[in-house]
Amino acid sequence: MLTFRLKRTFKLGIKSLWMHRLRSTLTTLGIIFGVSSVIAMLAIGEGASRQAQEQIARLGSLNIIVKTVKPSEDQRPTTQEQTMVEYGLTYTDAERFQSSIPDVRVVVPSRRISQQARYRNRKVVTEVLGTVPWFTDISPIRLLRGRFLSSVDMHHKQGVCVVDEQVVTELFAFDDPIGQDVKIASDYYRVVGITSVHDHQTPGSNITGSVPAAPSSGGANVGTIYIPLTTVKDRFGETSIQISGSSGANIERVELQEIVVKVGSVDEVLRIRRVLETLLERFHKKNDYQVIVPLELLQQAKDFARIFSIVLGSIAAISLLVGGIGIMNIMLATVSERTREIGIRRALGAKKRDIVIQFLSETLLLTLTGGILGIVLGSAIPFFVTYFSDHPTAITGGSLVLAFGISATVGITFGLYPAYRAANMDPIESLRHE
Amino acid sequence: MAGSDKGKTVIQQVDKNLVLNSGTPILVMQQLCKSYFPGAVELKVLRDIELTITSGEYVAIMGPSGSGKSTLLNMIGCLDRPTRGTYKLGGNNVSMLDDDQLSLIRGAHIGFVFQSFNLIDQLNVIENIEIPMYYQGFSEHESFARAAELAEMVGLGDRVKHRPSELSGGQKQRVAIARALANDPLIILADEPTGNLDSESGADILGILDRLHREGKTVIVVTHDDNIAAHAHRIIHLFDGWIKRQEYRK
Ligand SMILES: Nc1ncnc2c1ncn2[C@@H]1O[C@H](COP(=O)(O)OP(=O)(O)O)[C@@H](O)[C@H]1O
Ligand SMILES: [Mg+2]
Numbered sequence: 130m131l132t133f134r135l136k137r138t139f140k141l142g143i144k145s146l147w148m149h150r151l152r153s154t155l156t157t158l159g160i161i162f163g164v165s166s167v168i169a170m171l172a173i174g175e176g177a178s179r180q181a182q183e184q185i186a187r188l189g190s191l192n193i194i195v196k197t198v199k200p201s202e203d204q205r206p207t208t209q210e211q212t213m214v215e216y217g218l219t220y221t222d223a224e225r226f227q228s229s230i231p232d233v234r235v236v237v238p239s240r241r242i243s244q245q246a247r248y249r250n251r252k253v254v255t256e257v258l259g260t261v262p263w264f265t266d267i268s269p270i271r272l273l274r275g276r277f278l279s280s281v282d283m284h285h286k287q288g289v290c291v292v293d294e295q296v297v298t299e300l301f302a303f304d305d306p307i308g309q310d311v312k313i314a315s316d317y318y319r320v321v322g323i324t325s326v327h328d329h330q331t332p333g334s335n336i337t338g339s340v341p342a343a344p345s346s347g348g349a350n351v352g353t354i355y356i357p358l359t360t361v362k363d364r365f366g367e368t369s370i371q372i373s374g375s376s377g378a379n380i381e382r383v384e385l386q387e388i389v390v391k392v393g394s395v396d397e398v399l400r401i402r403r404v405l406e407t408l409l410e411r412f413h414k415k416n417d418y419q420v421i422v423p424l425e426l427l428q429q430a431k432d433f434a435r436i437f438s439i440v441l442g443s444i445a446a447i448s449l450l451v452g453g454i455g456i457m458n459i460m461l462a463t464v465s466e467r468t469r470e471i472g473i474r475r476a477l478g479a480k481k482r483d484i485v486i487q488f489l490s491e492t493l494l495l496t497l498t499g500g501i502l503g504i505v506l507g508s509a510i511p512f513f514v515t516y517f518s519d520h521p522t523a524i525t526g527g528s529l530v531l532a533f534g535i536s537a538t539v540g541i542t543f544g545l546y547p548a549y550r551a552a553n554m555d556p557i558e559s560l561r562h563e
Numbered sequence: 564m565a566g567s568d569k570g571k572t573v574i575q576q577v578d579k580n581l582v583l584n585s586g587t588p589i590l591v592m593q594q595l596c597k598s599y600f601p602g603a604v605e606l607k608v609l610r611d612i613e614l615t616i617t618s619g620e621y622v623a624i625m626g627p628s629g630s631g632k633s634t635l636l637n638m639i640g641c642l643d644r645p646t647r648g649t650y651k652l653g654g655n656n657v658s659m660l661d662d663d664q665l666s667l668i669r670g671a672h673i674g675f676v677f678q679s680f681n682l683i684d685q686l687n688v689i690e691n692i693e694i695p696m697y698y699q700g701f702s703e704h705e706s707f708a709r710a711a712e713l714a715e716m717v718g719l720g721d722r723v724k725h726r727p728s729e730l731s732g733g734q735k736q737r738v739a740i741a742r743a744l745a746n747d748p749l750i751i752l753a754d755e756p757t758g759n760l761d762s763e764s765g766a767d768i769l770g771i772l773d774r775l776h777r778e779g780k781t782v783i784v785v786t787h788d789d790n791i792a793a794h795a796h797r798i799i800h801l802f803d804g805w806i807k808r809q810e811y812r813k
Binding site for chain 2: 557
């Protein structure tokens with residue numbers, strides 16, 4: 130019996146909404162746009178936040194990254210044609226980190242040199258990364274085949290290398306790279322392993338400044354060849370030398386482009402970062418380094434994402450509110466239009482409650498229909514955004530529930546007043562109404 | 564479910580003194596007054612009404628326009644409460660009942676027929692007839708079957724799917740009568756039921772009211788027309804809110 134009444138109530142609701150199709154559609158549009166903008170905006174915000182967090186997470190939340198930065202205030206003698214600048218992180222820095230901070234897990238110094246690599250008659254520009262065997266502790270790269278650099282390689286300054294997949298496709302084509310020799314500069318290096326590609330881009334790369342001999346951070350996406358740091362020192366010299374300048378030449382000498390320090394737990398990150406900074410301040414006269422803490426960046430990204438979502442969500446919620454006011458407006462008009470019907474129903478035995486239910490169910494029908502269509506539209510928008518702009522989006526179940534919940538709440542809230550007004554009209558007055 | 568069960572118990576509470584036997588008082592009004600306060604001045608629409616109507620009676624209420632006929636009829640139908648005095652319907656003091664209880668009495672025991680038909684335009688004939696049953700908690704099946712039967716009874720068996728706008732005035736009023744009968748009420752209240760009809764349709768409607776009276780319903784009709792009043796056993800003449808005179812016939 131209850132279901133019969135519900136069915137009847139909704140059937141009647143649909144009937145009278147259908148009678149005013151245009152009006153109902155326009156009213157529902159308010160809710161549709163409100164709900165879909167809540168979902169779409171949250172999806173765009175969530176997508177941006179996930180992307181940033183993934184990028185940062187790839188840097189490793191236990192890592193502290195110290196990068197060489199070209200000092201901006203160089204007191205270089207302008208009179209001379211040729212200048213020579215020496216700056217950046219040094220091997221001594223790396224040793225100092227290791228020896229004076231006991232809590233440090235690993236210290237990974239690396240040196241980057243942009244070099245052409247050659248295999249048979251193929252040539253490709255690569256980034257040669259001189260590093261240590263425990264580089265894999267701080268990097269998310271995966272070893273796909275063979276092995277990574279070893280301590281023995283380090284110790285004997287072996288001419289071996291590990292290449293990433295990009296180098297494999299660009300240089301070797303159909304040959305099996307393992308065991309082949311790659312020529313870099315004037316020496317040959319035997320390939321011992323293959324790794325996945327590592328995106329060296331850091332979210333802070335725009336503030337990192339120019340790092341000599343690390344063109345990959347500048348833009349062009351090139352493959353990476355890993356070589357023992359000792360071998361690099363042996364064959365390319367103690368420092369990377371970059372010659373630049375429009376007239377004549379500026380020579381820049383840099384020992385290490387990067388030192389990554391990994392700590393044991395998240396709680397130690399900030400403390401050790403301070404120790405590192407103290408050490409660096411003491412031994413570096415110039416401001417030629419930058420400390421990046423992925424954990425902090427992650428926190429910032431999360432905070433930012435939260436604010437972003439709140440702002441986007443609020444704008445969307447306001448549009449839902451406007452939709453709700455539209456619904457209330459229409460329902461008030463409906464109630465006064467149907468005053469006589471209300472009087473008739475009251476005379477025929479309808480209680481106030483019955484009238485409330487009747488009008489509330491109409492409002493709910495409007496808002497829930499709007500809510501469902503809004504969810505459909507709102508789920509489609511992020512898809513198109515991603516498709517046409519490559520901006521990542523992510524629809525969360527929570528946002529769907531939220532949007533639907535808000536639309537139902539809007540329906541009930543803005544439907545109650547018109548419904549109560551209808552129920553509290555005097556039956557005789559209503560019957561007399563023209 | 565719970566709501567309607569509660570409703571039923573209220574009906575029983577309200578009903579327990581309702582008299583069903585023919586010939587006993589079904590409603591009693593004593594010194595009943597109804598006033599409106601449209602401005603600062605009290606507008607007395609009904610003054611010291613003393614009225615007893617017995618079960619099964621056929622009563623006509625007559626009087627000039629504005630004399631309070633509709634107000635009195637609405638009062639009888641529990642659409643309104645008296646300003647002063649008492650109105651007992653089957654022993655229940657109507658002025659003591661709350662809005663829900665009045666709704667229950669209207670739904671269960673009163674059948675209204677209005678001058679302007681008051682059908683709901685969006686609903687077809689069957690659905691209009693079903694309205695009172697819907698509020699009394701009939702099942703879908705019961706309600707449909709009874710509505711169809713009533714439509715047949717008033718001669719609209721072939722028009723059940725029609726909307727009110729597709730019916731003539733006389734047909735509309737027959738739907739209204741069928742609707743008034745849906746809950747098998749004790750009292751039929753008709754406010755100028757033929758006022759908007761041509762004489763032929765009006766005669767039809769009066770025929771149905773006569774038949775209902777013969778079947779034992781208490782029928783109360785408001786009218787201007789002496790010919791219509793002639794069908795009743797008693798004519799109450801209202802004048803400016805007073806019962807000026809009562810006329811017994813038969
Ligand atoms: N809600 C109201 N407010 C003020 N005056 C009213 C109201 N309802 C009815 N009246 C007045 O009460 C008087 C009786 O009305 P009514 O019962 O409709 O008369 P009848 O049906 O006999 O023509 C009229 O003068 C009318 O103006
Ligand atoms: Mg009248």
